[in-house]
Amino acid sequence: MIGRITGTLLEKNPPQITVDAGGIGYEIDVPMSTFYNLPAAGERVSLHTHLVVREDAHLLFGFLTEDERAMFRQLLKISGVGARTALAILSGLSVGEISQAVVMQDAGRLVKIPGIGKKTAERLLLELKDRLPKVQLSGAAKVGAGVTAPDATSDILNALLALGYNEREALGAMKQLPPDAGVSDGIRQALKLLSKA
Known part of the structure; x- marks a missing residue:
C-alpha cells in the first residue's frame, strides 16, 4: 500500500495531479478540497494517499x-459507494460538514x-453514524461557520435524548438553534422550543 507521497507537483488537471517522486510521475486523483489548497506546479507537495x-x-x-x-x-x-462517489462527496463537503450532516442526520x-x-x-448517514470516531465529530466544524459546533451539537442531542425526547423531536428542535449556540444555552433553547410543540 502506498500511504504517502512527497515530491514535486508537475501538473494540475482537476481532479488529477501528477507528482514526481524519485523520478517517477504518479498520477493522483484528489478531491477539490485538496486541489484548491495545493501549491503551484513546480513546488514540493506531500499527500496522504490511498491505493x-x-x-x-x-x-x-x-x-x-x-x-x-x-x-x-x-x-x-x-x-454502493465507490472511489469516484467518495471523491465527489469530499469535493462537495468538507470533513467537518460531512460530520455535521451525520450528527444532525441531515440528508x-x-x-x-x-x-x-x-x-x-x-x-450514508445511517452507516456513518456508528463509524465516525467521536473525536472527528467533536472537532470537525468551526463555530460560526454557519453550523453549531459538532461537540456542542452532540452534547445537546445526548442531553435531549436523556431527557426522554425521541431523536426526531430533538433534531427538529436543534435545527432551529442559532449557529453559535453553546451547550447549556442550546439545551435551554431546545427545551423551550420542545415545550411549545
Missing part, C-alpha cells in the same frame, strides 16, 4: 490531511452533491 486496486486499474487518491483520507476510507466501506446536504440521491444519502 485502489481493481482488475483493470490501480488508482491512487491523494489528500492533504489525514482527516480527509480517513473520511474517504469510511465512505468506501459503505455499500439535504448530501443530495446537493451530483450523483447522490435521497436513498444513498440516507444510507
Whole structure:
C-alpha cells in the first residue's frame, strides 16, 4: 500500500495531479478540497494517499490531511459507494460538514452533491453514524461557520435524548438553534422550543 507521497507537483488537471517522486510521475486523483489548497506546479507537495486496486486499474487518491483520507476510507466501506462517489462527496463537503450532516442526520446536504440521491444519502448517514470516531465529530466544524459546533451539537442531542425526547423531536428542535449556540444555552433553547410543540 502506498500511504504517502512527497515530491514535486508537475501538473494540475482537476481532479488529477501528477507528482514526481524519485523520478517517477504518479498520477493522483484528489478531491477539490485538496486541489484548491495545493501549491503551484513546480513546488514540493506531500499527500496522504490511498491505493485502489481493481482488475483493470490501480488508482491512487491523494489528500492533504489525514482527516480527509480517513473520511474517504469510511465512505468506501459503505455499500454502493465507490472511489469516484467518495471523491465527489469530499469535493462537495468538507470533513467537518460531512460530520455535521451525520450528527444532525441531515440528508439535504448530501443530495446537493451530483450523483447522490435521497436513498444513498440516507444510507450514508445511517452507516456513518456508528463509524465516525467521536473525536472527528467533536472537532470537525468551526463555530460560526454557519453550523453549531459538532461537540456542542452532540452534547445537546445526548442531553435531549436523556431527557426522554425521541431523536426526531430533538433534531427538529436543534435545527432551529442559532449557529453559535453553546451547550447549556442550546439545551435551554431546545427545551423551550420542545415545550411549545
